[in-house]
Amino acid sequence: MPRSSSPSGSPAPSAVGMPLLSRRDMLKMVGVTAGAVTLPELLAACGSKKSGGGGTASKTVTIGSNASDAAPKAAYQQVFAKAKASTGLDLQVNTVDHNTFQQQINSYLQGTPQDVFFWFAGYRMQFFAAKGLATSISDVWDKIGSSYTPALKAASTGQDGKQYFVPFYYYPWAVFYRKSVFAKHGYQPAKTWDDYLALLKQQKKDGYVPLAMADDGGWPVQGTFDYLNMRINGYQFHVDLMAGKQAWTDPKVMDVFNHWAQILPYHDLQGGLARKWEEAAITLKNKKTAMFLLGSFVAQQFSGADLADLDFFAFPQINAQFAQDSVEAPIDGFMVSRKPKNLAGAKTLLEYMASPEAIATYLKSDPTNIAANTQADTSNYNALQKKSLELIGSAQHISQFMDRDSRPDFVSTVMIPSLQSFIKNPTPSATSSLLSSIEKQKQAIFVG
Amino acid sequence: MAMLEKAAPAGGTPTRRRGRSLRSLTRRDRLVLALMVGVPSALHLAFVWVPALGSIALSFSRWEGIGGFSSIQWIKTLNYKQIFTIYPPFWPAVRHNLEWMGFLFLATGVGLFLAVQLDKRLRGSRIYQSVIFMPVMLSFAIVGFIWHLVYSYDFGLINNLFHTHVDWLGDSRINLWSALVAASWRHVGYIMIIYLAGLKAVDASLREAAAIDGANEWQTFTRVVFPALKPINVVVLVITVIEALRAFDLVYVINKGTNGLELISALVVSNIVGEASRIGYGSALAVILLVVSLVFIIPYLVAYFRANFGARGAR
Numbered sequence: 048m049p050r051s052s053s054p055s056g057s058p059a060p061s062a063v064g065m066p067l068l069s070r071r072d073m074l075k076m077v078g079v080t081a082g083a084v085t086l087p088e089l090l091a092a093c094g095s096k097k098s099g100g101g102g103t104a105s106k107t108v109t110i111g112s113n114a115s116d117a118a119p120k121a122a123y124q125q126v127f128a129k130a131k132a133s134t135g136l137d138l139q140v141n142t143v144d145h146n147t148f149q150q151q152i153n154s155y156l157q158g159t160p161q162d163v164f165f166w167f168a169g170y171r172m173q174f175f176a177a178k179g180l181a182t183s184i185s186d187v188w189d190k191i192g193s194s195y196t197p198a199l200k201a202a203s204t205g206q207d208g209k210q211y212f213v214p215f216y217y218y219p220w221a222v223f224y225r226k227s228v229f230a231k232h233g234y235q236p237a238k239t240w241d242d243y244l245a246l247l248k249q250q251k252k253d254g255y256v257p258l259a260m261a262d263d264g265g266w267p268v269q270g271t272f273d274y275l276n277m278r279i280n281g282y283q284f285h286v287d288l289m290a291g292k293q294a295w296t297d298p299k300v301m302d303v304f305n306h307w308a309q310i311l312p313y314h315d316l317q318g319g320l321a322r323k324w325e326e327a328a329i330t331l332k333n334k335k336t337a338m339f340l341l342g343s344f345v346a347q348q349f350s351g352a353d354l355a356d357l358d359f360f361a362f363p364q365i366n367a368q369f370a371q372d373s374v375e376a377p378i379d380g381f382m383v384s385r386k387p388k389n390l391a392g393a394k395t396l397l398e399y400m401a402s403p404e405a406i407a408t409y410l411k412s413d414p415t416n417i418a419a420n421t422q423a424d425t426s427n428y429n430a431l432q433k434k435s436l437e438l439i440g441s442a443q444h445i446s447q448f449m450d451r452d453s454r455p456d457f458v459s460t461v462m463i464p465s466l467q468s469f470i471k472n473p474t475p476s477a478t479s480s481l482l483s484s485i486e487k488q489k490q491a492i493f494v495g
Numbered sequence: 496m497a498m499l500e501k502a503a504p505a506g507g508t509p510t511r512r513r514g515r516s517l518r519s520l521t522r523r524d525r526l527v528l529a530l531m532v533g534v535p536s537a538l539h540l541a542f543v544w545v546p547a548l549g550s551i552a553l554s555f556s557r558w559e560g561i562g563g564f565s566s567i568q569w570i571k572t573l574n575y576k577q578i579f580t581i582y583p584p585f586w587p588a589v590r591h592n593l594e595w596m597g598f599l600f601l602a603t604g605v606g607l608f609l610a611v612q613l614d615k616r617l618r619g620s621r622i623y624q625s626v627i628f629m630p631v632m633l634s635f636a637i638v639g640f641i642w643h644l645v646y647s648y649d650f651g652l653i654n655n656l657f658h659t660h661v662d663w664l665g666d667s668r669i670n671l672w673s674a675l676v677a678a679s680w681r682h683v684g685y686i687m688i689i690y691l692a693g694l695k696a697v698d699a700s701l702r703e704a705a706a707i708d709g710a711n712e713w714q715t716f717t718r719v720v721f722p723a724l725k726p727i728n729v730v731v732l733v734i735t736v737i738e739a740l741r742a743f744d745l746v747y748v749i750n751k752g753t754n755g756l757e758l759i760s761a762l763v764v765s766n767i768v769g770e771a772s773r774i775g776y777g778s779a780l781a782v783i784l785l786v787v788s789l790v791f792i793i794p795y796l797v798a799y800f801r802a803n804f805g806a807r808g809a810r
Contacts, residue, residue, distance in 0.1 A: 150768055153559075153560050153561060153772060154560070157561060157562075178559075178561050178562075180561070262665075263750065264750075264751065265750070265751065265753055317648060317660060317662055318647075318648025318649060318662040318665050319662075319665060320662075320665035320666075320667075320750075320754055321646075321647075321648065321662065321663075321664035321665030321670070321749075321750060321754075322648060322649065322665070326647070326649055326650065329649075330649065456766070456772065456773050459765055460762075460765055460766055460773070463751075463753055464583065464584055464753050464754070464757075465583075467667075467753060467754045468583075471667060471754075484581065484583055487581040488577075488581055488582065488583075491577050491581065492773070494557070
């Protein structure tokens with residue numbers, strides 16, 4: 048699975064073939080009763096050899112990585128090689144399959160995690176910080192803070208106001224299109240909602256399916272909801288809604304779905320819910336569809352002249368009060384586990400990872416992302432990277448994506464099926480009963 | 496099952512003999528016996544009963560899987576109430592599980608039919624056997640992948656071959672049936688091979704006798720051969736029911752068990768697996784699945800054992 052599909056946080060196929068389900072928590076139970084922590088121990092034991100003796104403790108920093116795909120893995124290898132040279136630390140990296148890492152994060156962090164681990168910004172970071180499974184690194188931020196925008200700092204801050212996360216790179220979501228298609232018909236990137244509707248209408252008339260659509264895994268359409276909500280109700284409302292602090296029965300949410308219902312018929316609905324994003328990207332490439340709202344990783348399906356033809360615009364403004372002040376750009380970075388063996392070393396490492404040099408080394412090997420560090424060298428960026436940088440630089444707020452801004456269990460067990468049923472039946476009456484169903488389930492999940 | 500059948504007749508008298516000899520056993524024999532019975536029992540207890548009871552206990556709790564026992568909140572039957580009232584995928588999942596079972600029984604019929612045909616020593620029956628059995632050797636993950644290539648809306652075999660525009664996997668009105676065809680593709684081969692083995696074991700003299708009595712092929716099959724297959728039928732029935740209730744991998748590969756492919760097992764996984772696991776809620780779903788399974792399996796097994804062993808004891 049490509050790394051980029053991870054914005055989903057969708058459960059991994061690696062879970063496939065698991066026998067009768069309850070066995071998993073049974074194992075946990077057995078572990079607990081036996082006074083041992085089974086799964087996490089096992090997991091941790093799999094990769095990290097316990098370095099014998101504490102003598103070298105001050106030099107050794109262990110790292111739990113989820114960068115299992117070839118390109119990022121190689122890129123990180125180079126970064127850590129340089130980090131070793133620069134900090135004099137002995138770095139021991141344990142790389143776990145991306146999706147497995149994500150699925151096991153609960154037990155991993157409770158077991159014997161590495162000192163530093165890879166993770167995501169936003170609510171998903173705050174959740175574990177609030178559970179006491181991460182160590183605050185506010186003092187690191189005192190040193191590195193000037194390299195990051197306030198939006199990035201906010202995305203790295205826990206609910207208690209302390210920092211827990213060092214951002215490394217991110218990738219924005221936007222409306223992607225082919226320049227040649229737009230040039231041929233004289234289309235202009237839409238600035239406002241009315242422009243957008245007119246554009247969709249015109250594209251349909253010209254024989255395109257205006258908007259590509261994928262929803263395999265249930266996450267791709269979440270981006271549409273996020274943008275609509277941020278454009279209509281603003282970033283703060285969106286984040287509060289995601290954090291369970293606002294009611295889904297609020298008319299403001301209904302308004303979001305009303306707007307969505309207006310553009311829904313312009314989507315490539317036939318087969319849409321089962322389509323993989325890679326397949327949808329190909330419909331854009333083949334000019335069957337004219338636009339595609341997705342993360343910048345859509346570029347992975349394009350190469351050569353096709354890649355040069357790919358461009359994007361920011362999701363249009365709907366409510367003038369919020370204009371286009373928010374960008375959805377999931378951030379990947381690093382955290383420190385709750386009881387690191389070498390806290391000082393971990394902090395030294397994070398300071399290095401926050402340096403412009405570290406991210407520059409990384410992006411050289413994996414140029415599909417944007418450096419989070421504002422002082423990083425951007426002269427080698429390709430056109431899409433440069434434009435992504437502009438898009439994010441102009442944003443006052445950066446959202447992380449629905450499943451990163453909210454409780455993962457809420458998103459996977461409630462929102463994925465709910466958005467699917469909205470797409471199948473977008474009538475106002477069905478939507479309003481859907482929203483009250485979401486609210487009831489939300490109240491059952493967001494407790495304590 | 497067939498072994499049970501054979502072992503049973505020997506079981507009647509030896510029981511008494513064993514009872515007598517137990518007293519005359521040496522201490523060492525008794526120790527060995529205790530170990531041989533005790534170790535498996537302990538393992539059974541530890542790996543089957545403790546987790547099962549643990550699951551049942553957890554189903555009355557709210558627990559995110561973070562922290563020890565102290566972080567478990569006991570909430571009585573709240574999980575069950577919520578599952579039955581405000582959890583939209585639950586009832587569809589129950590219905591889908593039942594539909595799955597019904598369809599698999601049809602597939603079982605097809606498997607039986609194929610087995611009967613292949614039993615006639617057609618030319619090349621070995622090849623047919625291998626071809627039909629092949630899917631059984633594939634994991635459901637691979638089956639899901641293969642059928643995705645067949646069903647894909649844009650690039651799938653069916654839609655391209657027949658120029659149809661059917662959303663086989665994305666349309667929630669039909670994707671269950673698409674998945675069932677894929678599941679049956681595998682199930683048929685499995686059932687076929689079991690029945691084929693059973694048919695080979697049917698005494699040829701039975702057929703000859705039927706033929707001499709003037710029975711036609713259909714009569715021979717329904718009145719003589721099929722009843723002779725009874726032990727196999729029980730195995731097949733249990734397998735089919737279990738396959739239907741534990742069905743999970745295929746829908747999980749297709750779309751994680753959402754959008755028309757909800758199954759109870761998939762709901763358990765989507766609640767328990769993941770970062771912020773709802774252990775209690777998922778356990779409650781698992782317990783429901785367990786109860787449903789027992790409802791189907793127990794009465795049949797009870798009836799079966801009563802008919803076969805109870806009757807023999809009386810004889």
